[in-house]
Amino acid sequence: MNLLSFYLALIFVLLAVFVGSAKMFHFLDDLFSVHPFTVVLAGGLVTFVTGIIGFMEIQDGKSLARSVITVGVSSLLVIGISFVLGVGRLFS
Structure with missing residues (x-):
């Protein structure tokens, strides 16, 4: 579980970078009405x-x-994405 969670943390950090910079993940918003950052x-x-x-x-x-x-990377990821989604909902 230790190694799996480490790899998952790396994958989701990379996914957050790709979601923030690419338009190819916006099909989730169109198809399922779920923002990719969610x-x-x-x-x-x-x-x-x-x-x-x-x-x-x-x-x-x-x-x-x-x-x-x-734990450090995933907590920073959760805090950062929560902030981005919160500010985004505030201004929408």
């Missing part, structure tokens, strides 16, 4: 929870560092 936010929350669960599998310093980085 999908990234949900994935970030899942990654955060799996990162917390990954703390139970710490065996050495490397897995501890991986867990701390995972």
Whole structure:
């Protein structure tokens, strides 16, 4: 779970960058009426929870560092995306 959550954190950070810069993800808004950043936010929350669960599998310093980085990155992602969505809804 520790390694999976680390990879998920990296994937969702990259996905957040691509969603913010590319128009190809706007089909979610057209098709399902869901903003693409909302999908990234949900994935970030899942990654955060799996990162917390990954703390139970710490065996050495490397897995501890991986867990701390995972929780840190996913929490920053969730806070950042929440801010962007909140400000966007404020001005819409």
